[in-house]
Amino acid sequence: MKPRITLTLAAIAGTLFAYIWFVDRHQNTTREEVESSAKVLQLDRAKISRISIKNAGTQIELAKENGLWSLTQPVADRADAAVVDQLLSLLDNLRHDSKITPSAAGKEADQLKEFGLDESELSIKLSADGAKDAELLLGKDSAIEGKFYVRVQGQSAVYVIRNPLRNQLTRKPDEFRDHKLASIPTQSVQKLTVKTTEGELELEHKNGHWDLTKPMRARGADSKVNDLLAAVLNANLTQFLPAAPSPEQGLSEPRATFTLQVEGQSEPVILQIGATPAGDENKDKSFAKISTREAVTILPNNAFEPLLKTRPNDLRDRKLLRVESDIVDRITIEPAGKPPIVLARKGESWVQKMGDTEGALREGLATKLIADLQAAETVNFVADLAADLAPYGLVQPQLKIRLSSFASGNTAETQAGEKPILTVLFGSVEGDNGYAKLDDEPFIVATPKTLLASFPTELLDLLPSSTPEAVVEFKKEDVEGIQTAFAGNSTRAEKGADGWTVSGGTQASKEVPATSTKADPSAIEGFLDHLLELHAGRLTGTHESLVKALETPLLSITLTLAKAAPAPKVSISIGHPIKDGSFPATVTGKEGVFLLNEVNEDALERAITSLQPPSNLPPTSLQPPSTPPEKAPKATSEKPEPSPIPKSPAATTPK
Secondary structure: OOHHHHHHHHHHHHHHHHHHHHOHHHOOOHHHHHHHHHEOOOOOHHHEEEEEEEEOOEEEEEEEEOOEEEEEEOOOEEEOHHHHHHHHHHHHOOEOOEEEOOOOOOOHHHHHHHOOOOOOOEEEEEEEOOOOOEEEEEEEEOOOOOEEEEEEOOOOOEEEEEOHHHHHHOOOHHHHEOOEOOOOOHHHEEEEEEEEOOEEEEEEEEOOEEEEEEOOOEEEOHHHHHHHHHHHHOOEOOEEEOOOOOHHHOOOOOOEEEEEEEOOOOOOEEEEEOOOOOOHHHOOEEEEEEOOOOOEEEEEHHHOHHHHHOOHHHHEOOEOOOOOHHHOOEEEEEEOOOOOEEEEEEOOEEEEEEOOEEEOOOOOHHHHHHHHHHHOEOOEEEEOOOOOOHHHOOOOOOEEEEEEEEEOOOOOOOOOEEEEEEEEEEEEEEOOEEEEEEOOOOOEEEEEHHHHHOOOOOHHHHOOOOOOEEOOOOOHHHEEEEEEEEOOEEEEEEEEOOEEEEEEEEOOOOOOOOEEEEOOHHHHHHHHHHHHHOEEEEEOOOOHHHHHHHHOOOEEEEEEEOOOOOOOEEEEEEOOOOOOOOEEEEEOOOOOEEEEOHHHHHHHHHHHHHOOOOOOOOOOOOOOOOOOHHHOOOOOOOOOOOOOOOOOOOOOOOO
16 A cells, blocks of 8 residues: 555544544434433533522522522521422423424414413522523423423423422422421530529530530440430421510420530520420420521420430440540559559550560450450449448459550650559449449449459469470480479389389388389380470469469479480479469479469379389379478378379369
8 A cells, every 4th residue: 555545544544533532422422312302401400509489479599508508588597408409300300291382473472371381370490600590480281181381481492291390399488498407417516505494414525425514524425415416406397487486485484405515606506495385286396496597496305305304324424434445555453462463565465564574465365354344334323422432442442453555755745654544443342243433533333243353363364375385395215214202202213224113202201211113114105205295385474373382392303314415304393283273383494384284284193103103102193282291290100191182173264
């Protein structure tokens, strides 16, 4: 193809594309043309700012300002936005079923009279910013039922349309008024005062929460206050009356007055509740006047009576405390007579603080403690102002819980260090409930005693679940000697050239000499296997109950290892069972204290019994002495009897 022909075709294609892009794509399709031609009015409803409706001598004027519609004639009031929107939608989508054009010159006036459009009693005019007014005249009914004639002012064509538009335009002026009492969002109300002959109730909204300020100062129940307030503000008025109040309406001395301070408004909004209108149909209604509207109205009693009947305690927050979890960096638990427990936020997790050291903490425990406190509810408000805390056990409470924030360095807003947020005091318990008090509130409340019992009061309650960490680690082939001490009895096993020998005796007496005998190799093997089965979770730091349990060990086991082993000896010291039924234990070469549960207890039982002493000695098993070792009776030459096993107390799940 010649270059000239190619360039010509390219130019034609470019011109065609430009036409499609800049001209044709903005033109209506055939279907759009048909639909547009069926429209009676061409509107841009977003620009309409005024609506005038003439209805048999009644003039209704609606105006839009700052996006809000209001009724300006025959009365000044808020307009019902839904009614106006429905009317505009109907006009925007108004289509004719047929179009009549005057048949001959000079006959137009006669035809308009015939259609009832020469002097129309019903019309609507629409005014838009920067555009010509559009007025629609409505005439008589057509020969077809449900249809009537309309004409656009200034045009000769007459249209036949369906009936819904007439129904909208023949509404009474009051039907265009907003029947909702007030257009005030609940969240914008900053203060609410309710005055009746019985007294005054005042609530204030601050930092996203409601607080009672009269007749007492207390935290408010946010959801309940919001619901009651919304019921009043969103109440539907049943009737509008002349603006000037009359004596029988009871508004000169109202039986209730609601005063609302609204955000962004200098003047308060005042709602007055008057007398009950006459007639049985009005027995559940009252005259009402709100300062933002000119008219006196009739309001259903169920809109405001729930708030009038509500007592101050009904509006109080039944949550024990109000705190945002993300500002809490420290939780200090102070049980009476025990060392305090401090939990500290560390990055995204929590640890236990023990002076300058940190301890392991059960995952999710701190978060759960805060959530439990946030969810805790009072059973009853016991005293609004208690001068004497002693009757409630709050002078020396059995538990204190302090929540604090913490800053590691000085800033413009805060200084470094701990800043208390609030402290909860838990006092004595009576029946199913206990007394509690926040340090910065004068009230005493009752809470379920189960709440008090749910808080950890000892280090053991904070520990993470046991991890599968071996208590002892060694190679069985490295073991050359085994020594156990339990309840005054000792057992020693030694590996020689010709196998294992085992000997035993009573430590507290020299009258029973230690004897030795050949040991069953399978028993030694089983003993070492059972030791290797021991698993526990590690504790960092120490605790009073653990130290006490390990002062006089229940069982000691020492393994002597070969010279080639990493360490010459491995020693295990196991204490008496503690609060939660577990056995504390320490192992040489490992930091901290281990807790051995019932499974480990069984493994130890099997390990000890697998080492059978000579027949003339008492069997060595996991049996504690009947009295603490330091109070054991003086040994005699008589054969000692084994004491019953101190089975672990009923295990309790750590809180």
